[in-house]
Amino acid sequence: MDFETALGSLFSPEGRLDPYPAYDVLRAHAPIFQAIDGRWFVTTHALTNRLLRDSTLRVADAGDYDGFWPDWRENRGVASIVQSMLQNNAPDHTRVRRAAAATFTARRVAALRDVIAEQSAELIKAMPERTDFVSAFAYPLPIAVICALLGVPDADRPWFRQRAADLTVVLEPISTEEEMGRADVAGRELEDYFIGLVAERRREPREDLTSALAGDSGLTGAELLANLVLLLVAGFETTTNLLGTGLRILLDRPELADRLRAAPELAPAFVEEILRYDSPVQLTSRYTSVPLDLGDGRRLAGGASLNLLLGSANRDPERYPDPHRFDPDRPNIQPVSFGGGAHYCLGAPLARLEAQVAFPLLLSMLPRLALDGPPVLRDRLVLRGYASLPVSTG
Ligand code: HEM
Known part of the structure; x- marks a missing residue:
């Protein structure tokens, strides 16, 4: 090619x-090249890692959107992502991220281990002999966990699935008008939902993240809503994809599945290698704010647009010998699948925990779990994962 x-x-x-x-x-x-439309693409692990941590790089924020798309606020799906911390720069990013991180504590995540194990076991027991793993497990588990964290009542969970899926299309570089229309509707409905939930929690606070963020967190009303929507969508489809791709990898390699079944303590290493081997997020973008020295005599001008190919960095042979081989015994895996630097994924410990609990449980409770037809990938560039994964349990 x-x-x-x-x-x-x-x-x-x-x-x-x-x-x-x-x-x-x-x-x-x-390691970095310019496409015909002017955008730069970064391909190697070393340069991706360095640029993720470079504090002179910025994400496209509301001010940038005003410049290239004056009406962006009218699409509420786009608005909820653009007004969230994902698309904030310092000092707003620092303030909002600090408030969210203060509520999203290691203690709160660790406390979810039992919820994850219970929900996983319940979903596994309810799985029919032939089923689609994505609908039966990979979607409902992260939804249940993020809803437990945010304090969203159980009855409202199924409602979130379609809305979250419709909304994440705004993270893709290319989408159709119809998809953007659905993202707008989803954004409006999710905002309305969270306006109601925030009002309830302000009246009667509980031990959940919505109560904590809606309290004295220093966020504006728009920031609060946008970040609640972000937590819901960022915490859900990505984790669904991790569970789907991970299970596919294990079912394709029965000897590795047997090994994990016999030694569940290997789950953290397996999960890191799954994240490296087929990253649920394949690409993220940055802009230069000042000229950027590439270290090879070249300089990028301020305002240059960069696409960091996380999926490519994770398969860089300079960093990972024999990169296309799935090998949970690799030392020091550390994939860039959760990004790095100021925007490093806030939910990484939670996503890891879900996968580390779910895979050993699936393998031990369903010893005959096997693929039962051709899996179908979602046709997305940024959020990579399966739309369906037929399995048999008997
Ligand atoms: C396997 C699952 C997940 C993957 C692969 C993933 C990946 C990522 C990546 C790559 C970023 C950084 C984007 C950038 O630098 O431009 C990010 C940011 C973020 N993620 Fe995740 N994520 C996952 C799960 C979660 C979960 C479970 C939550 C929350 C419950 C979450 C919440 C967030 C938030 C709030 C940010 C924005 C952080 C900031 O801008 O400061 N993610 N995620």
């Missing part, structure tokens, strides 16, 4: 099914 074909394939449905051969071609071409 030549360079142009490789780059083009990332933006075509066939190429997105398996972007890894294209990443190899792009990485061999250069």
Whole structure:
């Protein structure tokens, strides 16, 4: 495959099914290169890692959106993401992130271990002999966990699934008008929902994250809503994808599944390698605020747009020998799947915990779990994962 074909394939449905051969071609071409439309793409682990932590780089924030899309606030799906910490820069980002991190504590996450184990066991017991793993487990588990964390009543969980899925399309670089319309509706409905929940929790606070954030956190009303929506959608589809891709990897390699079944304490290493091998988030973007020295004699001007190919960085042979082999025994895995630096995923400990609890439980409670038909990937570039994964349990 030549360079142009490789780059083009990332933006075509066939190429997105398996972007890894294209990443190899792009990485061999250069650690960073400029596409014809002016955007830069970063391919290697070392440079991705460095740029994620570079405090002179910024994310596109509300001010930037005002410049290139004056009406963006009218699409409430877009607005909820743009007004969240994901699209904030310092000093707003520092303030909002600190408030959220103060509520999203290690203690609160650790306390969810039992919820995760109980919910997992309940979902496994309810699985029919032939089923779609994504609908039966990979979707409902993260939804249950994030709803428990936010204090969303159980009865409202199914309602969130479609709305969250409709909303995440705004994270993709390319989407249709119809998809953007659905994201707008989802954004409006989620905002309305959280306005109600926040009012209830202000009247009668509970031990949940919504009560903590709605209390004295120093967030504006718009920030509060946008970040509640962000926590819901960021904490859900990504984790669904981790569970789906992880299970596929284990079912394709029965010897590894047997090993994890016999030694559940290996779950953290397996989960890190799953995250590296097939990252649920494949790409994130930054802008230069001042000229950026690339260290090879080149400088990028201020305002340059950068796409960091996290999925490519995780398969960089300079960092991971034999990168296309799934190997939970690799030392020091540390994938860039959760990003890095100021925007490092706030929910990483929770996502890891869900997967570390779920996989050993699935393998031990369902010793005959197997693929039962061709899995179907979602056709997305940024959020990579399965739309359906047929399995049999008997
Ligand atoms: C496997 C699951 C997950 C993956 C792969 C993932 C990945 C990421 C990545 C790559 C970023 C950084 C984006 C950037 O730098 O531009 C991020 C940010 C974030 N994630 Fe996650 N995430 C996962 C699960 C979760 C969960 C469970 C939650 C919450 C419950 C969560 C909440 C957040 C938040 C709030 C941010 C924004 C942080 C900031 O901007 O300061 N994520 N995530």
